[in-house]
Amino acid sequence: VNDANSAKVLNSEFARRLIERKRDGGRIEPEDWRTLTGAFMRLEVDDGQLAALAMAALLRGLDLEETVGLTAALIESGDVIDLGLDDFVLDKHSSGGVGDTISLVVVPIVAACGVRVAKVSGRALGHTGGTLDKLEAIPGVRTEIGPQEFAAIVREVGCAIVAQSERLVPADKRLYALRDRTGTIPSPGLIAASMVSKKIASGADGIVYDVKCGNGAFMKDEASAGALARLLVEVTTAFGKRSAAVVSPMNEPLGPAVGTALEAIEAREYLSGRRRDARLHELVDVIASRMVELAGLDRARVHQALAGNGPYERFIAMIEAQGGSRAALESLTPDPVTAEAHAQSSGYVAGIDAEQIGELARELHLRGGSTAGVRVALRVGDPVEAGQPVGTVYGGGEEEARTLSRAFTVSVSEARSTSAMR
Ligand code: URA
Ligand code: CA
Secondary structure: OHHHHHHHHHHHHHHHHHHHHHHOOOOOOHHHHHHHHHHHHOOOOOHHHHHHHHHHHHHHOOOHHHHHHHHHHHHHOOOOOOOOOOOOEEEEEEOOOOOOOHHHHHHHHHHHOOOEEEEEEOOOEOOEOOHHHHHHOOOOOOOOOOHHHHHHHHHHHOEEEEEOOOOOOHHHHHHHHHHHHHOOOOOHHHHHHHHHHHHHHOOOOEEEEEEEEOOOOOEOOHHHHHHHHHHHHHHHHHOOOEEEEEEEEOOOOOOOEEOHHHHHHHHHHHHHOOOOOHHHHHHHHHHHHHHHHHOOOOOHHHHHHHHOOHHHHHHHHHHHHOOOOHHHHHOOOOOOOEEEEEOOOOEEEEEEOHHHHHHHHHHHHHHHOOOOEEEEOOOOOOEEOOOOEEEEEEOOOHHHHHHHHHOEEEEOOOOOOOOOOO
């Protein structure tokens, strides 16, 4: 007990010195990050100190070396997966979006191009959706899959999407939850360390990052999103891995569907070629191209794959390997209880509040389950007449439809579309 107490006192003193140093604009060395994460994993540094340090880091900033040091310390807090695959293995990661069906779609496309994709995903966080929840909306599909089975599925099918295990970067899990409660998420250094540590620990050889930018994202403007994109690549390079980063707009939901089963259905329709939303396609094309290019292939492969049924068959093979079935995917349908949202005035759609729609979808899920959600019918820049349908609520009624209407801002003059992307 005495040893444990003295360790707490010593580590608390140590943490206080780090907080003061960062507060005053000093730097934190790699060994200090390592000592700190070790201590807070043993619960010898309390949440108050960790939160103060996160806030000091957010306000003062972390330079590249400090960010790399924190990333390394986070990785060392848990296991590093070795998939034991000789091929080049890719992963992709988004900084968190609304209606972001990209992962479900690009993973099987890239696998159909002949590149292995071992994707480790997170769950829904705040107003942003989680790829795992979307996949699990397909009856039977499992995502809690251990490293050996994960590697086996990637080897046999070419791709898998699994949950981050408890043993992968546990220090980030605790730090992230604390940042979520203390307003310290939008720090480029902290975000980069959080994202890159998880990707390196999950065994990827190459990573494509999708940095969201706009009202529905943590990075609200182009300049900070661009800086985060560059930082992600620099930090990943420091670990000897190949990477690329894309900045994509989040001033409106990315695809038309916002909801777990609704997005799984959107992915099914896209991959089977029955319905390809233009906005979704634009970003799918960019991300899938960057991924195959990282593996040394020509981006033309993506278009060739999309012309055939390879991606859809890959998607089904992955779903089957993870416990689902073709029939379960094909019979997936939205909640039959629906209400239409209507435009409140005439003009042009000037904005669609992605965060508000993400929150609405989350509430609908809490009450109506996975087949509830929202579909938006218009995009930013579209002309609109008062009373025209702007979207549909699944698993909700008139009140939720009014909330959806209010997420649309209509202006009398023509608005600029936000589809520009780097
Ligand atoms: N996504 C992450 O994984 N970590 C962050 O800090 C922000 C977004
Ligand atoms: Ca490898």
